[in-house]
Amino acid sequence: MGTSEIVIFCIFISLGVFSLIAAIRNYDWYFNTHGAAMFIKWFGRTGARIFYGTLGLILISCGIVGILSGL
Numbered sequence: 001m002g003t004s005e006i007v008i009f010c011i012f013i014s015l016g017v018f019s020l021i022a023a024i025r026n027y028d029w030y031f032n033t034h035g036a037a038m039f040i041k042w043f044g045r046t047g048a049r050i051f052y053g054t055l056g057l058i059l060i061s062c063g064i065v066g067i068l069s070g071l
Contacts, residue, residue, distance in 0.1 A: 001070030009066040016059030023053035 022030040026049060031040060039048040 001067075005070060006067065009063040012059045012063035012066070016056040016061075016063065018056070019052050019059065020056030023049045023056060 026045075030036065030052075031045065031048060036048060036052070039051050042048075043051060
């Protein structure tokens with residue numbers, strides 16, 4: 001596995017951690033974005049938090065599996 005693949009998987013992990021923390025901490029600045037507004041409209045604020053928390057866990061998992069599969 002090359003350096004570029006490792007960097008991409010680390011970005012996945014970083015974005016996942018960021019999304020998970022924002023969902024747990026319920027940051028207003030994160031959920032007042034245009035993209036989050038769509039999910040808040042569909043699922044409500046709590047549903048959007050669950051969605052972004054789940055998305056964060058999926059991104060973290062994909063990053064870890066990608067790194068481990070390349071070793």
